[in-house]
Amino acid sequence: MTVKYLFIYSIDEKKFSGKIPLSKKEKIRMAPCFMHSFKSHPFVVLGGFIMIDMHYDLLSVIYQCYLRMDYTYLDNWMKNYNLDNVTGLIANLYFMDKEQMQEELGYNYDEINVVEMFKIAKEILEKYISLDNVILSIEGCSYINNLEELEELYNLGLRNILLVWNNSNKYGSGNDTDNHLTEEGRAFLIKAIDLGICIDVSHMNKNTFYDTIELLKEQKAQGKKIRVIASHSNSYKICPNKRNLDDEQILALKEFNPVIGIVTYSDFILDKRANKDQLKEYFVKHIMHLKELIGIDHIGIASDDMTFDIALFDKDFGPQVFDYVSIRKDIEELLKDTFTKEEIEKILYKNIKNLLWEELQ
Numbered sequence: 001m002t003v004k005y006l007f008i009y010s011i012d013e014k015k016f017s018g019k020i021p022l023s024k025k026e027k028i029r030m031a032p033c034f035m036h037s038f039k040s041h042p043f044v045v046l047g048g049f050i051m052i053d054m055h056y057d058l059l060s061v062i063y064q065c066y067l068r069m070d071y072t073y074l075d076n077w078m079k080n081y082n083l084d085n086v087t088g089l090i091a092n093l094y095f096m097d098k099e100q101m102q103e104e105l106g107y108n109y110d111e112i113n114v115v116e117m118f119k120i121a122k123e124i125l126e127k128y129i130s131l132d133n134v135i136l137s138i139e140g141c142s143y144i145n146n147l148e149e150l151e152e153l154y155n156l157g158l159r160n161i162l163l164v165w166n167n168s169n170k171y172g173s174g175n176d177t178d179n180h181l182t183e184e185g186r187a188f189l190i191k192a193i194d195l196g197i198c199i200d201v202s203h204m205n206k207n208t209f210y211d212t213i214e215l216l217k218e219q220k221a222q223g224k225k226i227r228v229i230a231s232h233s234n235s236y237k238i239c240p241n242k243r244n245l246d247d248e249q250i251l252a253l254k255e256f257n258p259v260i261g262i263v264t265y266s267d268f269i270l271d272k273r274a275n276k277d278q279l280k281e282y283f284v285k286h287i288m289h290l291k292e293l294i295g296i297d298h299i300g301i302a303s304d305d306m307t308f309d310i311a312l313f314d315k316d317f318g319p320q321v322f323d324y325v326s327i328r329k330d331i332e333e334l335l336k337d338t339f340t341k342e343e344i345e346k347i348l349y350k351n352i353k354n355l356l357w358e359e360l361q
């Protein structure tokens with residue numbers, strides 16, 4: 001099969017808006033997506049947004065499929081990426097602590113090569129979808145060895161970093177520990193800012209968070225462009241989970257014009273007095289609270305959908321509020337009694353699009 005054109009569908013205009021003739025080189029690059037396990041999925045180019053998921057571990061899912069040489073899970077997941085559902089995302093490659101990484105990857109953690117993993121996952125992703133609607137992200141920078149590697153990753157397309165996962169690492173400290181941002185961490189963040197990478201503060205403990213805020217202020221004062229998100233963190237006031245942000249933290253972010261991704265994962269939504277039937281009600285409460293505190297222009301949605309853990313690792317982390325198959329429609333339906341159409345569009349994609357897509361790519 002020879003592919004001569006890519007057809008572009010514009011969601012904003014609700015029509016096919018054009019076609020791109022492929023060069024010989026592009027035809028060769030894209031050839032594999034019409035072969036083997038990729039053959040059931042047309043290469044997807046979407047000309048606009050309807051929902052951007054601010055945190056989905058797609059690069060990690062892809063790398064797992066690669067290790068297993070079985071792309072069934074990915075093939076099925078890709079059906080969720082369509083004109084009626086999710087049309088853009090921050091695709092994340094996560095790095096947990098050494099034991100957990102060793103368990104998931106099946107090889108020794110000191111063999112982890114982030115650049116190689118990122119490259120492989122990106123190349124496979126590119127066979128499925130256009131990267132125009134995707135921001136590539138790394139969560140837990142522990143295994144990025146130095147600033148040269150960070151630059152290499154930037155050159156490969158990295159545009160968002162979460163310095164830490166739950167554990168402590170050489171750069172800073174996640175919410176299961178109390179350490180501060182380290183000197184190495186400061187240099188790492190400054191390099192990231194200079195490269196134009198977005199700084200994602202989700203998972204930071206309070207010490208690392210406030211050290212980062214101070215650093216961002218210094219950098220901003222030097223006239224540097226700072227982009228900040230909390231890709232998947234809810235309100236601590238509504239759900240006192242240490243992964244969430246309290247009001248003081250949310251207000252400390254405000255001067256950097258952030259977008260905070262409200263997570264659809266149950267543990268970050270409900271407080272202890274609530275029951276599972278109240279997930280949707282509480283999900284709305286988080287959004288309402290953020291709107292009051294920081295304004296509608298700073299809210300996004302992050303699925304952090306971990307149902308892949310059931311299929312790939314036989315682990316179940318508990319329910320998500322929405323089924324990913326219909327997440328966009330379900331959120332719209334849930335929010336429409338409380339928010340205007342314009343507000344819902346801002347939450348679903350406009351805010352994060354304005355922050356990350358206008359310049360970053």
Ligand SMILES: [Zn+2]
Nearest residue numbers: 139203232304
């Ligand atoms: Zn996370």
